[in-house]
Amino acid sequence: MLDNLIMNAVEAMPDGGEIVIKTQEVRDGVTLKVSDTGVGIPEERLDSIFRPFTSTKPQGIGLGLAYCKRAVEAHEGTITVESRLGEGSTFTIWIPNDSKE
Template identity: 50%
Template structure:
């Protein structure tokens, strides 16, 4: 969300959506910011890569590791001058193994939508 807001220097829209897709819940973050070119897209998952003067370049690599640790995937599409869309897909039903003597737990998530507009 912070990256999207930073990319919309002159204001814009940020759409945040969660939805059921196959056996996953998807979280979509779509902004109308500056977008990223191919060279930047190829490097965004690399630790310490940043396009910001004060950035550390750890946010997206850490997000990717967290998503993958939960059995999910994260993808990105971007068009320079139009914006960027990140999609996170996490398995919707996860069987949590109980410790000795406990019960297995199934977790699922409902769909929701949040849309916001920023102004410069």
């Protein structure tokens, strides 16, 4: 799952950029953030990027983020995205402390 988020970040920065990965223990679980300084995701696509067969890339088949969402939800967690065109995106995963193993 993490490899998918990192590969998406790399592909969003064809001219280079920065990827930042942060983890943080919070009171009720753990968060993992993957941020990039890439092209960003158009606002009108943000609501659909976790649906299967939805891709912003011409060569993508649109299963990567759907897989990430399914894997996170299998552990009773959440995945969200914040993005701005021309500035980049941040994907935030939260997994509760008492998630299934």
